[in-house]
Amino acid sequence: MDSGKEAIDKINTHDLSQIQDILNAANSVVFFTGAGISKESGIPTFRDKDGLWNKYDPTKLASLTAFKSNPKLVWDFFYSRQRLICEAQFNDGHKTIATLEGTNFDSCWVLTQNIDRLHQRAGSSNVIELHGNIFGLICLHCELEEQYDHQTFFEKFDESQIPLCKNCNNILKPNVVLFEEPLPSFDWQKAIQLSSTCDVMFVVGSSLNVSPANMLPYYALKSNATVIEINPNATEMTRLMDFSIRSSASLALPMIFGIP
Numbered sequence: 001m002d003s004g005k006e007a008i009d010k011i012n013t014h015d016l017s018q019i020q021d022i023l024n025a026a027n028s029v030v031f032f033t034g035a036g037i038s039k040e041s042g043i044p045t046f047r048d049k050d051g052l053w054n055k056y057d058p059t060k061l062a063s064l065t066a067f068k069s070n071p072k073l074v075w076d077f078f079y080s081r082q083r084l085i086c087e088a089q090f091n092d093g094h095k096t097i098a099t100l101e102g103t104n105f106d107s108c109w110v111l112t113q114n115i116d117r118l119h120q121r122a123g124s125s126n127v128i129e130l131h132g133n134i135f136g137l138i139c140l141h142c143e144l145e146e147q148y149d150h151q152t153f154f155e156k157f158d159e160s161q162i163p164l165c166k167n168c169n170n171i172l173k174p175n176v177v178l179f180e181e182p183l184p185s186f187d188w189q190k191a192i193q194l195s196s197t198c199d200v201m202f203v204v205g206s207s208l209n210v211s212p213a214n215m216l217p218y219y220a221l222k223s224n225a226t227v228i229e230i231n232p233n234a235t236e237m238t239r240l241m242d243f244s245i246r247s248s249a250s251l252a253l254p255m256i257f258g259i260p
């Protein structure tokens with residue numbers, strides 16, 4: 001089977017050894033991750049059949065317009081997701097990526113669309129959070145930013161209240177990129193630079209539906225990187241991938257990197 005551009009319905013030994021040969025020669029690797037890598041930690045994705053956007057309207061819960069018109073509803077939605085994330089554990093997919101930092105490659109970065117910080121809880125430190133993180137808060141009025149973690153967040157905030165800025169007393173917003181908001185420019189530029197200079201990009205658990213984050217695999221392809229997709233389902237970009245592995249992240253990543 002020509003593994004180039006062909007979806008492989010599991011990692012067969014021929015493709016696995018090809019991927020491992022490519023990794024042995026690689027100096028820099030990037031993991032572009034989406035909600036799918038956290039699904040096995042119990043955090044719902046957005047566009048799977050049981051995903052959040054098949055139950056709720058994102059324009060009412062995760063857009064800047066919604067936040068400005070009904071901050072209480074948006075905060076109730078985010079408080080419930082924070083609760084779930086506080087209870088969640090990272091899985092073997094997050095852990096495999098974290099073990100690679102500072103060992104096999106000169107450069108190993110995570111470019112994540114996820115706001116759950118499970119990559120960091122698994123031990124990754126080279127992480128760019130393209131869409132922010134759910135335990136950060138920002139004041140749209142005076143731009144004050146505060147960062148908490150999953151252990152202390154609910155000691156500081158009461159779910160029946162909308163958090164207020166201690167600087168100017170305006171309401172605080174979760175420091176995540178809502179629909180209608182731009183990505184943080186410094187992080188975005190760094191993500192483009194890393195995607196354009198890596199030898200290998202893994203695209204793990206993303207439907208590649210949301211721009212501009214879904215442009216990053218194109219930067220890698222344009223720079224002749226090997227791009228490997230790990231997703232139980234095909235995506236818009238499957239036909240462009242060098243390998244597309246129909247598997248869950250927590251199975252495929254340890255197998256590829258030989259982690260028991």
Ligand code: APR
Nearest residue numbers: 034035036045046047113205206207208210231233248249
């Ligand atoms: N392992 C790997 N991939 C998985 C797994 C798994 N165990 N389970 C599901 N997937 C795949 C699904 O097949 C799907 O292609 O994960 C993908 C999740 O896609 P989305 O739900 O669209 O999530 P994502 O691509 O991260 O969405 C991007 O959309 O709403 C915004 O801000 C939100 O960051 C999010 C962005």
